[in-house]
Amino acid sequence: MQSLYGVGRDYAITYDELEPYYYEAELEMGVMGPNGEEIVPSAPRQHPWPMTSMPYGPGDRKFTEVVKKLGYDNTPVPQARNSRPYDGRPQCCGNNNCMPICPIGAMYHGAYSVWKAEALGAKVIANAVVYSIETDASNRVVAMNYYDPDKRSFRVTAKTFVISGNGIETPKLLLLAANDRNPNGIANSSDQVGRNMMDHPGIGMSFQSAEPIWSGGGSVQMSSITNYRDGPFRADYSAIQIGYNNTAQNSRAGMKALSMGLVGRKLDEEIRRRTAHGVDMYVNHETLAHPDNRLVLSKTHRDALGIPHPEVTYDVGEYVRKSAKLSREHLKRIAEALGGTEIEMTSFFTPNNHITGGTIMGLDPKDSVVDGWLRTHDHANLFLATGAAMAAAGTVNSTLTMAALSLRAGDAILRDLKHV
């Protein structure tokens, strides 16, 4: 972002260095994507996606048709969902329950990889809350200490340590574990631990379309408008993802129909009508890394183990606010094209909780926490396999980049172990 557009921060690696790991992550998780279709803008790939996207349901078909006339390209989003039986898990059957959870296991989640690791000999200790990190005279990590739920303390030693808590817990632990040699926190000689936190905040809109659109056939998210994912405008304001939410509208329709005081057949008809015509959309915005968007340890609030809560200060910034003005115009235009009535748009930003940046990567140890292998600059045998290492947020979910970076860290760890 900094080299190309003069804003935000640069990664410590190039796209070409990461691309093989993206593919490895796609194979591991089982990602389907629009093989053979043109995506704007298109990231260069050496291999096709492991699986090809499933066909759209009626809602995505209609939406794509309508926005095409306005000049938008609505294309299938790659996602970790099986379009055919893959890795011992079944094909998606389109029940539209992907959030919060896929009941048949067609969608990937992290436990599948944990189970594979256990089968290879890994030991998982549940309910273990790490609270301190010991370092030696050369600042290598020698042990971590954790509490069980009864606050009994246990010590774990190793040659190599990997912290892969999320974007909140990873920086929190590093700050909490400050010791005599590292008084500002572990891996924090740069004072960047807990800073530069990012998400991709959204604006939502719902309305009733003039014609039935029948959201809800297939998975909850199948497509998105990709035209504004990149371009010279990013020097000025954030890139966006515009999305049609294919969530079945019956729940929202039912609540609205009940609030109208309807009963009997009239209630039934109104629920059907609203379910058929309901549309839900969103725009997500990339944010920039800013050191003031920051996590610190609370001085006043502690959890049941006596560990300070994290406290986060976060402002999406002018870069996002400027972009959001245009996002609202896009949304209005699309609602109008669908003959929208009862248009409701959120006046605030909704978080997506795909947290990046709190242990940011960089080439310079003075202003970053990890290098391009996710190795901490301060401790040669400590890796942070987390989205917090990402140097930019992008407009979409961070999972694939987190997984790709973590697999790359795995290669560095293997190389280290061969040299020990």
Ligand code: SF4
């Ligand atoms: S639609 Fe979603 S919940 Fe249903 S099978 Fe497919 S991935 Fe799972």
